[in-house]
Amino acid sequence: MAEVQNSNPTILNVADLPTRSRPTKKSGDYDYTSGIFAAVPNPADFLSSDSEDDDLLEEPIDEQEIFDLIKLISDPEHPLSLGELAVVSLPDISIKPTLPSVPSSPLQTVTVLITPTITHCSLATVIGLGVRVRLEQSLPPRFRMDVRIKEGTHSTGDEVNKQLGDKERVAAALENGALMQVIAKMMETCR
Amino acid sequence: MAPSKLTHISDLTPPSLERTWLTTPHPTLPIVATCSSDKTVRIYSLTNFTLLSTITGGHKRSVRTAAWKPHITGESVLATGSFDATVGIWRRWDSYGTTDTTPTTTNTTTDASEDDHGDDSDEEWRFAVLLDGHDSEVKSISWSPSGLLLATCARDKSIWIWEDLDDGDNNFETVAVMQEHGGDVKCVSWHPVEECLASAGYDDTIRVWKEDLDDWGQVACIKGHSGTVWFLDWEGVDTCPTTSSSTAAPQELSSQWRSQRSLSGPRLVSCSDDRTARIWRRVPKESANSALSSAQTGIPSIIRPSGTDEEWVEDSCLPHAHELAIYAVAWSRRTGIVASVGADGRIVLYEERFIAQEGGTVNSADADADAEAMDTSDDAASAPALLRTEWSIVAVVDGAHGIYEINHAAWAKRADRGSGGEEEEVLVTTADDGSVKYISCHDPDLI
Numbered sequence: 001m002a003e004v005q006n007s008n009p010t011i012l013n014v015a016d017l018p019t020r021s022r023p024t025k026k027s028g029d030y031d032y033t034s035g036i037f038a039a040v041p042n043p044a045d046f047l048s049s050d051s052e053d054d055d056l057l058e059e060p061i062d063e064q065e066i067f068d069l070i071k072l073i074s075d076p077e078h079p080l081s082l083g084e085l086a087v088v089s090l091p092d093i094s095i096k097p098t099l100p101s102v103p104s105s106p107l108q109t110v111t112v113l114i115t116p117t118i119t120h121c122s123l124a125t126v127i128g129l130g131v132r133v134r135l136e137q138s139l140p141p142r143f144r145m146d147v148r149i150k151e152g153t154h155s156t157g158d159e160v161n162k163q164l165g166d167k168e169r170v171a172a173a174l175e176n177g178a179l180m181q182v183i184a185k186m187m188e189t190c191r
Numbered sequence: 192m193a194p195s196k197l198t199h200i201s202d203l204t205p206p207s208l209e210r211t212w213l214t215t216p217h218p219t220l221p222i223v224a225t226c227s228s229d230k231t232v233r234i235y236s237l238t239n240f241t242l243l244s245t246i247t248g249g250h251k252r253s254v255r256t257a258a259w260k261p262h263i264t265g266e267s268v269l270a271t272g273s274f275d276a277t278v279g280i281w282r283r284w285d286s287y288g289t290t291d292t293t294p295t296t297t298n299t300t301t302d303a304s305e306d307d308h309g310d311d312s313d314e315e316w317r318f319a320v321l322l323d324g325h326d327s328e329v330k331s332i333s334w335s336p337s338g339l340l341l342a343t344c345a346r347d348k349s350i351w352i353w354e355d356l357d358d359g360d361n362n363f364e365t366v367a368v369m370q371e372h373g374g375d376v377k378c379v380s381w382h383p384v385e386e387c388l389a390s391a392g393y394d395d396t397i398r399v400w401k402e403d404l405d406d407w408g409q410v411a412c413i414k415g416h417s418g419t420v421w422f423l424d425w426e427g428v429d430t431c432p433t434t435s436s437s438t439a440a441p442q443e444l445s446s447q448w449r450s451q452r453s454l455s456g457p458r459l460v461s462c463s464d465d466r467t468a469r470i471w472r473r474v475p476k477e478s479a480n481s482a483l484s485s486a487q488t489g490i491p492s493i494i495r496p497s498g499t500d501e502e503w504v505e506d507s508c509l510p511h512a513h514e515l516a517i518y519a520v521a522w523s524r525r526t527g528i529v530a531s532v533g534a535d536g537r538i539v540l541y542e543e544r545f546i547a548q549e550g551g552t553v554n555s556a557d558a559d560a561d562a563e564a565m566d567t568s569d570d571a572a573s574a575p576a577l578l579r580t581e582w583s584i585v586a587v588v589d590g591a592h593g594i595y596e597i598n599h600a601a602w603a604k605r606a607d608r609g610s611g612g613e614e615e616e617v618l619v620t621t622a623d624d625g626s627v628k629y630i631s632c633h634d635p636d637l638i
Contacts, residue, residue, distance in 0.1 A: 099514050099535060102589050107536065141624070142594040144515065144534065165464070166393070166419060167516075167534070167596070168255075168377070171210070171228070172274050172328045172346070175252045 006118045009078060009085050017071060017083050018090040020064050061139065063093040066110055069138050070131050074189045076123050076182060081189060085117055087127060098144050106142045110135060113150040120155050128164045129173055130186045196586045197538065198631045200609065200617070203235040205242060207625035212253070213519075213599040214621040218261045220285065221606030223619060224269055225627050226254040232271055232281075234316075237606040237617075240629060246316045251275040256331050260355070262338045269316075270341055272329035278322040278343050280361060283315065320361040324351050324368075331378045335386055340366065342388050344376030350390055350400070352407055367407035369400060380423045382457065383524065389459055391420035397461055397471065403499045411501040413471055418464030421517065422599075426457040427524030432543040432580045444545055448578055458506055460529055462517035468531050468541075470582070472506040509582050512539040519599045525616055528585070528632070532597035532620055540586040540632065546579045586632070592622035605631065 067090045071083025082088045092115070098107035112131055116124045132147040139145075147164050149157040163169055173179050203214075207227035214225040214235075221237040224246075232246040232254050252274035260268035264285075271279045325345035332343045341353045341363070352367040374393030381388055388400040397413040397420055431448050434441040454475035462468040515534035522529050529541045591597060598621050605615040609631070618630045 099589070101514075105589060106594055140594075162393070162419070165516075166375075167518075168328075168330065169346070169375070171253065175274055 005077065005121055005123070009080070009117045011080060012084050012086055014081075014084060018064065018067065020068075061095070061108075061143075063090060063095060066093045066095065066112065066135070066139075069190075070112065070134050072190045073127075073130050073134055074186045075117075076126055076130075076186055082127065082131070087115055087117065088112060088131065089115070092150060107144060108142065109144045109146050110139065111146040111148070113148055115150045115153045119153060124149055124154050124157075124160050125163055126179075126182060126186075128160060129170065129179075130183050132164060132170060133174065133183055134187060134190065196632060197540070197588050197591075197618070198633070199591075200607065200629045200631050201240040203233075203240050203242070203627040203629065206627065207231070207233060209625055210253075210623045211598065211621045211625050211627060212255050213257065214601060214619050214627050215257050215259060216601055216603035216619060217259050217267065220267065221604070222267075223601075223603065223627075224257045224259070224271075225621060226257050226271065227625065228253040230254060230273070232257055232269070235627065237603060237619075237629065239607070244316060246271070246281055249273075249279040249281070249318055249321075250277065252328075255329060258332050258334050258341075260334050260338045260341075261336065268319075270332050270334065272332045272343060274328040276323075276325045276327055276329060276345065278325075278329055278332060278341075280319040280322065280363075281316045282319050283317065320363065322351075322353060322363055324365065325349065330375060330392075331380075333379045333381050333388070335381045335388075336384050337386070340381075340386065342379040342381065342390075344372075344379045344390060344392070346375040348372045348374060348376060348392075350376055350379060350388070352388070367402075369407060369409065371398060371409050371412075372396070374419075377419060377421050378423045380425060383425050383428055385456075389423050389425070391423050391461055393419050395420060395463070395465075397423065397459065397503075399501060399503065401499055408499070410499045411473075411503045413503045415469060415471075415505050416461065416463040416465050416467065418466075418516070420461050420463045422519040423459055423461050424520050424522040424529075425459055426522050427527065428457055430524065430527030432527065432545050432578075434545050444578065448545075451578060459503075460509075460520045460522050462520040462531055462533070464516040466513050466515065466517060466533075467511070468509040468513075468517055468520050468529070470506040470509065471503050474502040474504055476501075507580075507582055509541050510584050512541075512584055512587060513537060515596075518597065521600045521602050521618070523602045523616055525602070525614065529582075530600045530602070530618055532591070532600045534596045536590050536592060536595060536597055536622075538586075538588045538591045538597065538600065538618070538620060538630070539584060541582045542585045543580045543582050546581050591620060591630075592624065592626050592628065595623040595626070597622045605633075 070088050071081055073082045075082060075085055092113035094111045096109050098109045099105040114128055128147050132145050135145050148161045154160060207229055209228040212226045214223050216223045222243065223235050223237060225233045225235060230250050230252060234243045236243050250273035254271050254273050256272040258270050267283050267285055269281045326347035328346045330344055332341060334341055339355060341355060342350060344350045348370060350369040351365060353363040354366045356362040356364055372392050372394055376390050376392040379388060379390045386402060389397060391397040395416050395418060398409050399411040400407055401410045431445045434444055455473045459471040460468060513533045513535050517531050517533040520529055520531045527543060531539045600618055600620045602616050603619050605617045615633055618632055620628050620630060
């Protein structure tokens, strides 16, 4: 990160970012501890029986909530958030049932399309990993993450996508101290 | 079909509190080894589903894979592979938790007499040696059928073959390092009886390796998957597709099947991020070199295989059953049933059957091939027409580990008291929440 790759990025005003009007919170900074964390189901519920429905009556999680989770992640090379840089945006987030053919399945897939600030940004993988890690750490385990580079916005998008979709590589990255320091720094602004 | 064919018998307890990657059954004893992200390996009993011991302190990061060395008596040897780039070898005398099923061994300690048989270490797993060579996370390891060779693979794109010198000093020698893969090598798996290795990985390919005049080299590169190939398993040498009850002369069919199989050898099953599982078959040398045969099989032999090169073709693509990446497949060496598991939390079982023609007879090939076969009936023994089979799904279980992704499945001999018969097999599945489940697939029609 010695050299800034995009020294003059387009910056959005924080006040202009989409937000759900929550009168008690500042700039959409939702209080997670009493929000979705409280709704995380106890894993023991899933080991014992097939009572899928009654234990999962959590507050539904929507795209805005996903956006709120990731918009404050810092860009690794700018003192700006991914939301401000429009690297992540509300229209590029979708939540769909993972198994549409199994209506009773609680599994949902969160798709986040990332738009790097420049098409050859070598930090795209790190940004994508940061988003994925943030979601994995915040969302209940019934969510499947699909974090990808938006088509046509990066020169090696397919390569980056393959890495971000590789569970084993992501797991190994989480055990890589140097890499996790970078990710932790990006997350500092989320808390 | 009826999911009730799969019955959850028990979890192995207590589970790891972190992700578990793989559970490998011991070749003879009713125990399994489970690899966990908490850097440990847990040894569970399959007779009462309890934790027997935990191997700790050997790895600095997640333990990703483990494999039991086959063909040793009186002692168990476990190899473990970790994200810390090393492979550990662990030893333990076979004396605990297995009293009712310990194989009768007349030679008690003669094979491994270098260790004092009377000290405290008898009860514990002894760290033997750390195999250091890979540059990054070790993803899969496999012992050759004889137990002489150990294959390991890693994110560094390489496959290492180590020879266990069995010199009483735990020495291993590097026999070969193969670097042809274009990305992480996710899986290595030895042929069930020969010294032939299959590998697969991030470059979407499957490769087959053999030794030729002291040099290990690639004999085939199999392309077909459109995503990372996560896992491979070999067909057993003795299994045979099932015949429906209306089929005439099942004996004849299976003997024809076996003679055909003796030419091409066991097939491979692979599974991938592309959500498919596929079966691959080696084209017999004599057949590939014969224009007549390639006409029969419908496979054009454009390049004449030379030297040790092998031609592998897609035998079939298993019926679509997974919505997300398939992480593991397990081909039962006893029943021929294939099980697959993956990120969608499903367990799917597939069975191969001979295709019956109208009128209750089983056609051995399509009409053209039949004609060819008749014209060349004197040649039939060397290149019989291919019997036709199809794979069908016989069981699907959604959410087998609740909402969690299933990372691995393996067949094991049933060892608990509920066993329906000596030959019954169970499926052992391993998931992201640390749970390992012991599942009966017992069904009179199925197995």
